[in-house]
Amino acid sequence: MIEFTIWDILRNLLLAARWTVVLSLVSFLGGGIVGALLLFLRIGGNRLSTAFTKYYVEFFQGTPLLMQLFLAFFGLGLFGINVPAWLAAGIALILWTAAFLTEIWRGSVESVVRGQWEASASLGMGYVQQMRYVILPQALTVAIPPTVGFSVQVVKGTALTSIIGFVELSKAGTVVTNATFQPFTVYGLVALIYFALCWPLSKSSQILERKLNVAHRNH
Amino acid sequence: MTYAFSFSWLAEYYPVLLKGILITIELIVVGGLFGVALGTACAWARALGPAWLKPLVSAYVELIRNTPFLIQLFFIFFGLPSLGVRLTELEAANLAMVVNLGAYSCEIVRAGLQATPRGQFEAGASLAMSPIQTFRYIVLVPAFQRIWPALSSQVVIVMLGSAVVSQIAAEDLTFAANFIQSRSFRAFEAYFVTTAIYLALAILLRQVLAGIGAMIFPRRPAR
Amino acid sequence: MSLIEITDVRKSFGQTEVLKGIDLDVKPGEVIAVIGKSGSGKSTLLRCINGLETIDGGSISVAGAQLLPDEAHLKALRLKVGMIFQQFNLFPHLTAGGNVILSQTVVKKTPKREAEAMARKMLERVGLAEKFDAYPDELSGGQQQRVAIARALAMQPIALLCDEVTSALDPELVAEVLAVVRELAAEGMTLLMVTHEMKFARDVCSRVVFMHQGRVHEIGRPEEVFARPKTPELRQFLGVQ
Numbered sequence: 123m124i125e126f127t128i129w130d131i132l133r134n135l136l137l138a139a140r141w142t143v144v145l146s147l148v149s150f151l152g153g154g155i156v157g158a159l160l161l162f163l164r165i166g167g168n169r170l171s172t173a174f175t176k177y178y179v180e181f182f183q184g185t186p187l188l189m190q191l192f193l194a195f196f197g198l199g200l201f202g203i204n205v206p207a208w209l210a211a212g213i214a215l216i217l218w219t220a221a222f223l224t225e226i227w228r229g230s231v232e233s234v235v236r237g238q239w240e241a242s243a244s245l246g247m248g249y250v251q252q253m254r255y256v257i258l259p260q261a262l263t264v265a266i267p268p269t270v271g272f273s274v275q276v277v278k279g280t281a282l283t284s285i286i287g288f289v290e291l292s293k294a295g296t297v298v299t300n301a302t303f304q305p306f307t308v309y310g311l312v313a314l315i316y317f318a319l320c321w322p323l324s325k326s327s328q329i330l331e332r333k334l335n336v337a338h339r340n341h
Numbered sequence: 342m343t344y345a346f347s348f349s350w351l352a353e354y355y356p357v358l359l360k361g362i363l364i365t366i367e368l369i370v371v372g373g374l375f376g377v378a379l380g381t382a383c384a385w386a387r388a389l390g391p392a393w394l395k396p397l398v399s400a401y402v403e404l405i406r407n408t409p410f411l412i413q414l415f416f417i418f419f420g421l422p423s424l425g426v427r428l429t430e431l432e433a434a435n436l437a438m439v440v441n442l443g444a445y446s447c448e449i450v451r452a453g454l455q456a457t458p459r460g461q462f463e464a465g466a467s468l469a470m471s472p473i474q475t476f477r478y479i480v481l482v483p484a485f486q487r488i489w490p491a492l493s494s495q496v497v498i499v500m501l502g503s504a505v506v507s508q509i510a511a512e513d514l515t516f517a518a519n520f521i522q523s524r525s526f527r528a529f530e531a532y533f534v535t536t537a538i539y540l541a542l543a544i545l546l547r548q549v550l551a552g553i554g555a556m557i558f559p560r561r562p563a564r
Numbered sequence: 565m566s567l568i569e570i571t572d573v574r575k576s577f578g579q580t581e582v583l584k585g586i587d588l589d590v591k592p593g594e595v596i597a598v599i600g601k602s603g604s605g606k607s608t609l610l611r612c613i614n615g616l617e618t619i620d621g622g623s624i625s626v627a628g629a630q631l632l633p634d635e636a637h638l639k640a641l642r643l644k645v646g647m648i649f650q651q652f653n654l655f656p657h658l659t660a661g662g663n664v665i666l667s668q669t670v671v672k673k674t675p676k677r678e679a680e681a682m683a684r685k686m687l688e689r690v691g692l693a694e695k696f697d698a699y700p701d702e703l704s705g706g707q708q709q710r711v712a713i714a715r716a717l718a719m720q721p722i723a724l725l726c727d728e729v730t731s732a733l734d735p736e737l738v739a740e741v742l743a744v745v746r747e748l749a750a751e752g753m754t755l756l757m758v759t760h761e762m763k764f765a766r767d768v769c770s771r772v773v774f775m776h777q778g779r780v781h782e783i784g785r786p787e788e789v790f791a792r793p794k795t796p797e798l799r800q801f802l803g804v805q
Contacts, residue, residue, distance in 0.1 A: 184497075184543040185536045186504035188515060192532040196522075200344045200529055274407065281409035285508060292411055305419035313408045313416060320407035464653035464712075467614050468667035468719060469642035471635055478670055482657040558657070 126302045132311055138294030139315050145290060146277045146319075148212055153219025153276070160224040165231060166249070175224065182221030188282050190214045195286045211283035219276055226272060230265035231257060263334045271327035274320045281316070291315060350525035351534070354517075361517030362538060364431070368513060369500040369546065372438030376499070377492065379439060380446025385476060387447065388454045398447070405444035411505045413437050418509040434506035434513070442499045449491050453484035486558040493550040497543050504539070514538060567592045567627055567723060567754055568613065568645075574621035575608055582608045584778040585622065590723070595755045597765035597786070600775035601801060606758045609775070610725045613756070614647045627722055643671070646716030650728040652708040654700040660687060660711045661696040664718045672719070679718075686714035690744050706737030710744055717748075724748065726757035762802075766790050774798045 160178065163171040182190065195210035234257050242256040284293035295312040299305045351358075383402065386394045405413065417440075418433035428436065457480050465475030485492075507516035518535040522528040568590035575583040582605045590596055598606045611617045613624055615631055615638045624631040629641045655663050664683035668674040674682070687693050690710040700708055709729055716724060726745065730738045742764050749755055749768050759765055765772055765786060772789040774782040776797045782789060793799045 181540065184501075184540045186501040186515070186539055188504040189518075189532055189536040189539060192518075193529070193536060196528040196532060278407075278409040281411045282505065284411070285505070292409065292415075295412070295415065299419065304423075305415070306421070306423040309412055309416040309420045313404070313412050316408045316412060317404060321403065324403070324407055458651075458653075460649055460651050460653035461655065463616050463647075464649065464655070465667075466616060466638075467642060467647035467649075468715070469639045469671045470667055471639070474670050478666055479655050483655075486657065 126298075126304070128307065128311075131298055131302060131304070131308055134298050135291060135294050135308075135311055135315060138289060139291045139319070141288070141290040142277065142280050142292075142316075143319070145208075145211060145215065145280045145283065145288070146273070149215035149219050149280065150273055150276050152212070152216035153223055156216060156220035157223035157227065160220055161227050161231070164224065164228055179221045179225055182218050183225070187214070187218055187279055188285060190218055191282055191286050207283065207286050207288040210286055211280075211288045215276070215279060215283070218279065219272075222272055222275070223269065226268045227261070227265050230261040230268075233264050234260045267327050267331035267334060270323060270330060274323045274327070277319050277323070278316065346530060347527060348530055348534070350521060350527050350530070354521045354525065357517045357520055358514070358534070358538070361512065361514035361535075362542070364512055364516075365500070365503060365514040365542065368434055368438055368503045368506065368511075369496070371435050372442055372499060372503070373496050375439040376442025377446045377450075377496075379443030380448075381450050381481075383443060383447035384450035384454055387451055389472060389476060402444045402447050405441055406448070410437065410441050410502050411508065413441060414506060414509060430506075430509050430511040433509060434503070434511040437506070438499060438503060441502070442495065445495050445499070446492060449488050449495060450484065452491075453488035454480060456487055457484055482558070486554075489550075489554045489558065493547060493554070496550060497546050500546055501539060501543060514542075565592075566590060567594075568756065569625050570609075570613070570622070571624075572622035573609070573612060573619050573624060575605075575612060575617060575619050582778055583612070583619075586778075586780055588773065588780060588783075590754060590756060592722075592754055593752045594771060595749045595769045596757070596771050596773060597769040598756065598758045598773045598775060599760070599762070599765065599801070600781075604775040605778045606775045607727055610647075610727050610756065610758055614645055614725055615641055616647075639671075643719065644721055645723045645725055646719055646721035647725045648709070648712055648716055648727065648729045650731050652700075652705070652712045652732070654708050654711055654715075656700050659697050659699055660692065660703065660714075663700070663711055664715045667715070668718055682718050683714070686718045687711070689717065690714045691740075704737060705733045706740045709733065709741045713741075713744055713748075723754035723756065726755060726759070728758050728760065730759070730761060762790070774801065776801075 160175045164175040167175075191210060191214045194214040195205060195207070198205040198210060198213075238256055238260065239252060242252045247255070280290055281292040284290060284296065287293070289297075291312055295308055299308045302308060383398045386398045387402075390398075414433065414437040417437050418428065418430070421428065421433075461479055461483075462475055465479045470478070503513060504515040506513050507519055510516065514535055518531045522531040525531065566589040568588070570586055570588040570590075573583055573586040574581065586605075586609055598609065600606045608617060612619050613626070613631070615633075618633055619631070626641055626644045629644055630637060631641055632638070654660075655666065658666060661680065661683050664686055665676075665679045668679035668682060669676060684693065684696060687696055690713050692707060692710055692714065695703060695707060695711070700711070703711065713724075713729075729745070730741050733741065738761070742761065745755070745757070746764075746768055757769075769786050771783065772786045773780055774789065774797075776795075782793065782795055782798050789798070790802065793802055793804065
């Protein structure tokens with residue numbers, strides 16, 4: 123039997139953690155783009171598009187991410203394609219992230235008081251101008267802290283992709299455990315790596331929240 | 342796409358689904374009750390407890406909130422036996438849910454406590470109540486009323502998160518789906534039905550929690 | 565013999581000394597008004613007597629109960645002195661009756677039934693018998709403050725501290741609260757009240773304390789203090805030339 127040092131274990135985990143980072147970035151950016159599109163469908167669109175986004179959000183927030191991954195994985199398979207895990211993982215995570223981000227952003231836009239819409243309308247601005255110059259700049263300060271905070275959920279969410287076979291940090295944890303028979307050490311290290319990825323994001327969200335709220339009170 | 346959907350397996354496998362649903366409900370009831378209790382105790386410790394306890398609670402909360410539930414579960418189920426703590430699949434799943442929800446509800450309850458006007462503590466003190474009595478009888482209920490919506494959302498999130506306990510072979514709803522798809526080879530349909538059940542459970546759970554809220558807080562939110 | 569003995573009490577918030585050695589003796593049945601500008605330390609003095617603020621020097625005792633910062637001593641002291649706050653501080657999740665019952669059952673371990681009878685009696689005393697089941701947010705400010713008085717009275721204190729009890733009220737609600745306080749005074753309750761109601765202080769109080777910059781600047785019977793203020797600071801405060 124081969125002996126594994128802590129360093130061997132850590133090196134393997136860190137190599138796999140790269141994929142956690144890549145998948146997190148892709149999901150967050152992709153989810154942001156889809157989320158923005160959904161946002162405009164939700165607040166700027168007609169009744170139909172509003173209803174669509176509502177059900178979209180309800181579905182992704184009301185069902186387990188793991189199920190969404192399974193559905194993407196097996197659902198895409200129905201088209202006869204042999205779906206690689208990374209594709210199913212990416213699609214599911216992007217759509218899931220989009221649902222949460224669009225809700226966060228909608229709340230931020232709605233937090234801008236009615237008077238701001240009325241004031242800008244009374245100055246003769248159109249919808250796009252109101253959005254661009256009056257509403258979005260104010261909504262942005264409200265939206266930033268929870269958006270950054272949600273990135274933590276995305277990083278943690280990527281752990282589930284190991285279940286459909288995407289090799290990232292969690293999957294590596296299982297593989298290394300099976301090789302070393304040291305689950306306590308390996309999963310402890312895996313947890314610490316996740317913590318190292320997530321904690322700075324959590325903290326910056328908190329700090330932003332405090333800063334932007336203070337700025338808000340000075341209005 | 343020439344795939345023909347088939348749900349005929351439901352006739353044979355619905356008892357498996359039912360059992361899975363019951364386990365998932367058991368997980369969220371136990372996890373919800375003990376998790377919120379743990380979170381409340383932690384919130385008390387962080388806001389009003391002894392100084393030595395505060396950093397310990399903070400470390401616990403930060404560690405749990407910044408690591409995936411799946412890894413917490415694996416650590417408890419696979420890792421703890423090296424310390425001599427051996428749990429069954431279901432025990433490990435329950436424990437993981439309590440520990441997870443405990444950390445999140447700690448933060449939520451703490452926010453509710455922090456929003457308590459100082460005068461409430463002073464009124465309790467002036468009536469000769471001890472700090473614990475003031476917390477228990479005066480501060481706690483209005484604080485819970487304030488945070489009930491946030492707490493309810495978190496309980497639903499944890500319920501949905503419980504799907505991963507199937508990975509340590511705890512026989513919850515997802516485990517049932519995995520079992521069925523491996524037998525019937527109807528993977529998409531099995532997960533589709535299961536997803537629909539989760540959605541129904543989530544909607545139901547929200548209703549139940551709103552009902553409990555209306556029952557224990559008969560008044561409109563405290564100003 | 566004095567009921568409340570305040571001896572050389574000092575209190576600082578950070579660098580600022582708010583109370584610079586306060587001496588005051590209150591006899592049983594006395595009604596004392598504490599007046600002065602905001603920042604003169606009058607509210608802080610009241611809060612110190614109830615142990616809501618810790619004192620940095622001197623001593624306070626109420627009917628032999630010494631103010632010490634441990635829980636047992638604080639409890640003994642607080643059982644003897646009730647406090648009424650500017651912001652009422654009713655418990656929003658309990659009815660008026662529930663507010664008056666709570667501390668009796670929790671602190672004094674009074675049986676539920678007795679506590680409820682006491683609550684009804686006290687609410688009747690402040691003229692709110694019919695509001696037993698009303699929640700605080702269904703009551704006017706004046707009514708809330710009267711419930712707060714009933715709540716304090718139900719603990720059967722031997723003295724009451726009133727911290728600007730009418731300052732948060734709309735003008736038309738001030739009278740109903742003052743009427744209750746006036747009645748308490750007539751019944752012989754010992755009262756120490758920080759107030760801006762000069763007419764009330766003149767009519768009801770046995771002594772008036774004028775505080776200025778953390779000290780008792782002038783003290784005396786209301787007719788002396790209001791009619792013949794000795795110091796320029798009090799004259800300025802009262803607006804007499």
